[in-house]
Amino acid sequence: xxxxxxxxxxxxxxxxxxxxxxxxxxxxxxxxxxxxxxxxxxxxxxxxxxxxxxxxxxxxxxxxxxxxxxxxxxxxxxxxxxxxxxxxxxxxxxxxxxxxxxxxxxxxxxxxxxxxxxxxxxxxxxxxxxxxxxxxxxxxxxxxxxxxxxxxxxxxxxxxxxxxxxxxxxxxxxxxxxxxxxxxxxxxxxxxxxxxxxxxxxxxxxxxxxxxxxxxxxxxxxxxxxxxxxxxxxxxxxxxxxxxxxxxxxxxxxxxxxxxxxxxxxxxxxxxxxxxxxxxxxxxxxxxxxxxxxxxxxxxxxxxxxxxxxxxxxxxxxxxxxxxxxxxxxxxxxxxxxxxxxxxxxxxxxxxxx
Amino acid sequence: xxxxxxxxxxxxxxxxxxxxxxxxxxxxxxxxxxxxxxxxxxxxxxxxxxxxxxxxxxxxxxxxxxxxxxxxxxxxxxxxxxxxxxxxxxxxxxxxxxxxxxxxxxxxxxxxxxxxxxxxxxxxxxxxxxxxxxxxxxxxxxxxxxxxxxxxxxxxxxxxxxxxxxxxxxxxxxxxxxxxxxxxxxxxxxxxxxxxxxxxxxxxxxxxxxxxxxxxxxxxxxxxxxxxxxxxxxxxxxxxxxxxxxxxxxxxxxxxxxxxxxxxxxxxxxxxxxxxxxxxxxxxxxxxxxxxxxxxxxxxxxxxxxxxxxxxxxxxxxxxxxxxxxxxxxx
Numbered sequence: 001x002x003x004x005x006x007x008x009x010x011x012x013x014x015x016x017x018x019x020x021x022x023x024x025x026x027x028x029x030x031x032x033x034x035x036x037x038x039x040x041x042x043x044x045x046x047x048x049x050x051x052x053x054x055x056x057x058x059x060x061x062x063x064x065x066x067x068x069x070x071x072x073x074x075x076x077x078x079x080x081x082x083x084x085x086x087x088x089x090x091x092x093x094x095x096x097x098x099x100x101x102x103x104x105x106x107x108x109x110x111x112x113x114x115x116x117x118x119x120x121x122x123x124x125x126x127x128x129x130x131x132x133x134x135x136x137x138x139x140x141x142x143x144x145x146x147x148x149x150x151x152x153x154x155x156x157x158x159x160x161x162x163x164x165x166x167x168x169x170x171x172x173x174x175x176x177x178x179x180x181x182x183x184x185x186x187x188x189x190x191x192x193x194x195x196x197x198x199x200x201x202x203x204x205x206x207x208x209x210x211x212x213x214x215x216x217x218x219x220x221x222x223x224x225x226x227x228x229x230x231x232x233x234x235x236x237x238x239x240x241x242x243x244x245x246x247x248x249x250x251x252x253x254x255x256x257x258x259x260x261x262x263x264x265x266x267x268x269x270x271x272x273x274x275x276x277x278x279x280x281x282x283x284x285x286x287x288x289x290x291x292x293x294x295x296x297x298x299x300x301x302x303x304x305x306x307x308x309x310x311x312x313x314x315x316x317x318x319x320x321x322x323x324x325x326x327x328x329x330x331x332x333x334x335x336x337x338x339x340x341x342x343x344x345x346x347x348x349x350x351x352x353x354x
Numbered sequence: 355x356x357x358x359x360x361x362x363x364x365x366x367x368x369x370x371x372x373x374x375x376x377x378x379x380x381x382x383x384x385x386x387x388x389x390x391x392x393x394x395x396x397x398x399x400x401x402x403x404x405x406x407x408x409x410x411x412x413x414x415x416x417x418x419x420x421x422x423x424x425x426x427x428x429x430x431x432x433x434x435x436x437x438x439x440x441x442x443x444x445x446x447x448x449x450x451x452x453x454x455x456x457x458x459x460x461x462x463x464x465x466x467x468x469x470x471x472x473x474x475x476x477x478x479x480x481x482x483x484x485x486x487x488x489x490x491x492x493x494x495x496x497x498x499x500x501x502x503x504x505x506x507x508x509x510x511x512x513x514x515x516x517x518x519x520x521x522x523x524x525x526x527x528x529x530x531x532x533x534x535x536x537x538x539x540x541x542x543x544x545x546x547x548x549x550x551x552x553x554x555x556x557x558x559x560x561x562x563x564x565x566x567x568x569x570x571x572x573x574x575x576x577x578x579x580x581x582x583x584x585x586x587x588x589x590x591x592x593x594x595x596x597x598x599x600x601x602x603x604x605x606x607x608x609x610x611x612x613x614x615x616x617x618x619x620x621x622x623x624x625x626x627x628x629x630x631x632x633x634x635x636x637x638x639x640x641x642x643x644x645x646x647x648x649x650x651x652x653x654x655x656x657x658x659x660x661x662x663x664x665x666x667x668x669x670x671x672x673x674x675x676x677x678x679x680x681x682x683x684x685x
Contacts, residue, residue: 003667029610036612038669109534215667341610351671 003216007042010223013230014044022048022178023225024171024314026164027185028055028342029213035351037215043222050314051344053167053267054185056132057084058312058336058343061266064160065090066298068129071158071289072103078121080114081129083107084340087333091300095129111143111157118147118155127289130157135187137161137278138252141259144287156289159279162265164188165196166276170267172204176315181225182208183218186240191256193248194236201234212240259284268302268336269309308335311344318348325349358450363480372478376456380463381442381473390474392439396498400435402426403494411454411488413532415524415544418491419458421619423465423473424548425570426495431550432566432622434505434557435497440466441475443492448483458489469548471495501561507584509564514653515631516589517624519552519638520545520646522574523602526616531605542601545620552641556624559637565625568618572676575614577623578661579675589661591651591673614663615676625653 014021025031031051034040040049053059069090072079079095086096086107099105104124108114111128118126130140140157147155164185171177184197189210200208207228211221221239228234238244256278265277280288302309306328307321318324318337328334330346337343361368377383383390406422423440430437442462446455466473528544531537549568556563565585569577574596582589598613606613620643626634631649638644661673 035671036665037667038663038665038671039667041665041669042667215665219667350674 003219006216006219006223010219010226011044013223013226014046017046017226017230020046020048021180021226021229022050022314023181023183023222024050024052024179025183026052026054026168027188028058028340028344029187030054030183030185030211030218031344031347032342033213033215033218035347037218039215039218043219047222047226050179050317051311051347052314053171053270053312054133054164055312055337055340055342055344056136056162057088057340058308059162059267059270060085060088060131060160060336061268062091062300062302063266063298064158065095066300067290067295068158069093069095069098069103070295071127071293072098072105074293076124077104077293078117078124078126079103079105079129080108080117080126081105082109082131084342085129085131087339088336089303089333091298111140112146115143115147115152115155118152119150122154125154125156125292128155128157129160131160133162133164133185133188134191134256137260138191138256141255144259144284145255147287153286156287156292157280158289159260161260161278162267163262163276163278165192165199166273167267167270168197168200170270170273170276171313172200172206174313177313179206179314181206181229183221183225184208184210184236186210186212186244189238189240189244189248191249191252193244194238194246197236201236205234207234208236210236210238210240210244212243267312269312303334306335308337308345311337318345321345356452358446358448358452358455358480360448360480360482363446363478369478376459377476377478380459381466381476383474383476390439390441392474392496394438394496394498396500398499400430400433400497400499401494402429402433403492404429405490405492407487407490408529409487410529410532411458413544414528414541416546416619417458417461418489419460419462420465421546422491422493423462423469423471424546424619426493427469427471427548427550428568428620428622430495430497431548431553432505432568433497433499434503434553434563434566435499436554437469437471437495437497437550439472439474440493440495442473443477444479445486445490446478446480447486447488448480450488455489465548469550503557505563505566507565507581510581510585510587510625510653511564511627512587512653512655513628514564514625515628515649516578516591516651516653517626517631517635517638518574518597518621518648518650519549519624519644520621521597521599521602522569522618522621523598523606523613523616525619526573527602527605529617530609536605538601538605540601542599542605545618547620547643549620549622549643552638552644553622555637555641555644556634559633560626560630562630563624563626563634566622568622570619571617573613573615573617574623575612575661575673576675579673581625582661583659585653586658588654588657588659589651590654591661591663593663593666595648595650597646597648614673628652
């Protein structure tokens, strides 16, 4: 059996490396799948898996949540969002609480549904709270293309998109982050390919592998990283070859580039990372909810004891947070990592901590 | 007339006609007294009630009507009871299409016939447009418990085996797909069906079933966790033994759902003595609703109140209850 062979090789290689290895799974989906498959139980003890910043809900700042809430309270607005964003606490409340006070906030599965909603509710402005990484943003760009074509004037977005490679660079530059290799998100690379990650190997000498989400794929991704460590080399490799090409999806990238340009973005718990967000280009400002509604800039701070920031950077694991499981649970979350199904705290709580 | 009017619920002529022309013949209700009078062959009764508000009302493999009959029949069946009589209450929104109501009534009648239960009493209310979502249905049911039958989590013992009667996740995925306009090939069909037949087969080969439940909302995971908590024992499940249809697996992958947490409407889990497990499972497999029956795990004494899943690759993970609603992933 392939799995057995891979695990044997992994254990043998780990035995030959005389230091503990810390690998970061950047993507929240990986965090969940690693728990679901019980992967920590079968890999060598020497390998520690750390969760990274790849949970879109988790890294959305309090400021963005507050801005969305402020826009949603406008009487002529329907705020549309992905489900996970509903319960993320802002400075004083969440979108869910705003809804219970009368704001029209709707959970949708796709930005296209928001456009359809706008075309139906002509006397309202539909604002899509656009969060997510390179996997989600092309969908938004595609929706904008449709809106442009149809001449839909009452559809706008609040753009809180994030980019993965600049966040990795920020992590690698911070002295308290100790990572020996990266399990890179498979889905993001279906869009951007591997080239934007080249610096991880070239400048920082960290092995990294774009990895799929099935148990065998994750094990193989880990094995490919450990092989690089054993061979004392660093490269960006693709495990997820069935879906990911080196050049990614140039059409999706072009579509993104048409509507958006990189901008500095504030990541919850991490701070401002240069060039790590996306904003609408000037000629598309009619789609920009920020420019239409000018929400006040919230000065709310992230909750003091919440360790989401350190957890997103792989400096702490969820169980090291003083609030974990007592002051902060999925039913009554303090930080976003406990809200999102992809959040590492929620995953630890659900699958692992007892 | 093609739509339900407020008058259909007001107690006058329209309502009289509705009952006489549609409900009574479909359900075989005779007379129009204020109560049904029934004879039961035992003085140990099981009695349950449930309300159905599913949306969409029609989904691949069923609709709110057969769901309402099967759901209540199943609640009785997994209590060890033989379901006999149901009552049904409709709350209908003004303007509801008559054709849809006819379809729903027909499938209720059909489901009751298949489950060999009789609908003996009913009620209809019509509310103003906007005050309900099409139609809501409540069903209550009575069944009898033959002999000394007793089903309770407190009867679960260390060493017992856990059996599942069929594939998981079909109902939840079918409804979710319909709701979101997704189609799968082959389509995922709801598993709504009555389980009293298969329960009868089980009791035919073993009189001592410790625990049964149908894992509906919250899925298999939630039901197992409840059983672990109530019995104060540990349930160990093998992922490899879980019957998950390829369509459910695919859809869950796509939507970011875990099949263990997806609703079912036509399967049960049973906890039985280890020595009875094989016989019960093979009896179940002979029944049309039990072809995928399987022993999926066993009961250990510790850790108390915990459900452990042994994953396909040999790791373990803890299974907890569903928290809130399962939502599709956003990245």
